[in-house]
Amino acid sequence: MNINNFEKLIEPKIIARGFDYYEQEHIRSFEQMEEGEFSALIIGTDTYSIFIKLDTDKEILDHSCTCPYDWGEYCKHKVAVLYRIKDGKGHLQEPETDNNFSILKDEIENCDNKKFKDLILYMAKRDRKFRSELFWEFGHEDDYLMEDEYF
Structure with a gap:
């Protein structure tokens, strides 16, 4: 699956929910850890950590989310992050520099x-x-x- 065609390959209901999360700015932090490796925190029912890894051809190599969704390989949180990576316009964007680690550290300490x-x-x-x-x-x-x- 590629960052440019994931919408065609994931269940439409999950795509719609993930796009809503992306549009409604549920992604609280987002960063590119290394080339092709993205990490995000999403606030939903709870706070979830998402990881997406792409190869140089933008194929999705690895992905994970800490949410309990188990009805399929992709949850709405992963889809929201895929949209964030793709920027909703089909272009990869530079990740923002933010305090992702600081937010995570606070969550762990509490x-x-x-x-x-x-x-x-x-x-x-x-x-x-x-x-x-x-x-x-x-x-x-x-x-x-x-x-x-x-x-």
């Missing part, structure tokens, strides 16, 4: 331990790269090879 631990486990279950980094961070790089036993 989060209770159980909610934070649940989020970490949820992300580890959904995101293989994140899970790998956790194994390495906690000194269990050998255990990572056995990860299917844990998840």
Whole structure:
């Protein structure tokens, strides 16, 4: 799927909801972390973190969202961020420089331990790269090879 044709390949209802989120400015922060890697925070029912990775041909290589949507691969939050990347006009735009990290830091500092631990486990279950980094961070790089036993 490409940034220029995602509207044709995602369920129309999700496209419409995602476009509404984009238009109504639910995206509270947006940044390009590296070439082709975008991160955003969206305020909806809760605050959700979205990650989109594109290759040099603008193909969508990877994507994730912390929302509980499980009816398909793409949720309205991801679609809103795809529109933000595309800028609704078919052109990639330069991401804004904002205080994305500061907002995230505040959210984490105000989060209770159980909610934070649940989020970490949820992300580890959904995101293989994140899970790998956790194994390495906690000194269990050998255990990572056995990860299917844990998840």
